[in-house]
Amino acid sequence: xxxxxxxxxxxxxxxxxxxxxxxxxxxxxxxxxxxxxxxxxxxxxxxxxxxxxxxxxxxxxxxxxxxxxxxxxxxxxxxxxxxxxxxxxxxxxxxxxxxxxxxxxxxxxxxxxxxxxxxxxxxxxxxxxxxxxxxxxxxxxxxxxxxxxxxxxxxxxxxxxxxxxxxxxxxxxxxxxxxxxxxxxxxxxxxxxxxxxxxxxxxxxxxxxxxxxxxxxxxxxxxxxxxxxxxxxxxxxxxxxxxxxxxxxxxxxxxxxxxxxxxxxxxxxxxxxxxxxxxxxxxxxxxxxxxxxxxxx
Numbered sequence: 092x093x094x095x096x097x098x099x100x101x102x103x104x105x106x107x108x109x110x111x112x113x114x115x116x117x118x119x120x121x122x123x124x125x126x127x128x129x130x131x132x133x134x135x136x137x138x139x140x141x142x143x144x145x146x147x148x149x150x151x152x153x154x155x156x157x158x159x160x161x162x163x164x165x166x167x168x169x170x171x172x173x174x175x176x177x178x179x180x181x182x183x184x185x186x187x188x189x190x191x192x193x194x195x196x197x198x199x200x201x202x203x204x205x206x207x208x209x210x211x212x213x214x215x216x217x218x219x220x221x222x223x224x225x226x227x228x229x230x231x232x233x234x235x236x237x238x239x240x241x242x243x244x245x246x247x248x249x250x251x252x253x254x255x256x257x258x259x260x261x262x263x264x265x266x267x268x269x270x271x272x273x274x275x276x277x278x279x280x281x282x283x284x285x286x287x288x289x290x291x292x293x294x295x296x297x298x299x300x301x302x303x304x305x306x307x308x309x310x311x312x313x314x315x316x317x318x319x320x321x322x323x324x325x326x327x328x329x330x331x332x333x334x335x336x337x338x339x340x341x342x343x344x345x346x347x348x349x350x351x352x353x354x355x356x357x358x359x360x361x362x363x364x365x366x367x368x369x370x371x372x373x374x375x376x377x378x379x380x381x382x383x384x385x386x387x388x
Contacts, residue, residue: 094143097188100180102159103129107146108189109153115192117384118154118185119377120177120218122199122206125166125275126262129159145374153381154189156181160206164256164275168227169199169206170305171279177206178214194384196323198377200224200369201336208307208324208343215317220383222325222376225332225366228339230306234276235294236335240266241273241285242292252277252285280305308339311346318350323383324357325376329364337361356383 097104109116121142123131135141140148146155158181160166160173167173185191195218197207204226211218227233241252244266248255256274259267277283286299303309311318326344328337344359358379362372 105157107155115190117194119196122203124201124203128161129157151381168279196220196380198222212314220323225328225336228307229342233339238287239292315350327360331365333366
């Protein structure tokens with residue numbers, strides 16, 4: 092494969108670029124999901140091609156960068172210091188070392204898709220199109236779905252969320268997975284504080300409000316100019332998504348349309364499937380992103 096590995100800010104960064112360096116190209120920054128890292132894109136099950144291999148085969152007229160966002164709790168949702176790393180370190184580095192033309196897109200799945208949408212909304216000066224596969228959105232329906240199970244898990248362990256996270260050495264049960272997932276969101280959205288009571292799972296309004304402030308469905312309403320300036324938004328999810336992110340995708344689509352995203356700039360689909368096994372969709376959304384980023388303004 093023709094990927095180049097770099098170390099930037101103590102993290103790996105993988106970049107693919109067309110062999111013809113005599114011209115410049117748009118850049119697509121790819122954000123991985125929770126409990127993944129940049130290296131994970133190269134790890135596949137037997138008889139399954141990795142996304143880097145699929146990019147090689149597609150050979151897009153674009154530079155493609157796989158960005159790393161791993162943390163001790165599996166990821167930082169691509170906000171805060173992780174958004175700063177993307178915007179202030181990765182983008183300048185890639186565009187200094189590769190033939191970039193200043194058009195930029197973001198691609199991701201799940202929490203990576205969430206990060207793609209949010210960074211496009213908050214940094215329209217940097218990012219111009221998005222491909223989001225099953226992004227976290229409509230938090231009261233999607234992420235809140237796990238709160239009762241986490242409250243019960245903490246009760247049975249006799250631990251606080253910080254104690255439970257400190258004791259995790261492997262994902263040895265579904266309960267551990269839920270603790271890590273919700274704990275990671277708490278670390279990103281509310282400085283580690285849970286938005287619900289650990290004994291009843293009842294919402295704590297002042298903390299839950301901090302989480303909702305990060306919900307892209309709600310962010311869209313305050314970022315109308317950013318939405319209208321996007322050249323393209325690919326948004327999809329499986330109809331049987333185990334985290335109900337298909338419902339979040341519908342709500343996000345409606346919010347984007349209400350904010351004025353042009354019809355021709357939206358590619359929306361609910362496909363037959365769940366949250367996993369959708370890597371075959373990435374090349375199609377990448378090709379679409381490159382096409383949208385190549386539109387002359």
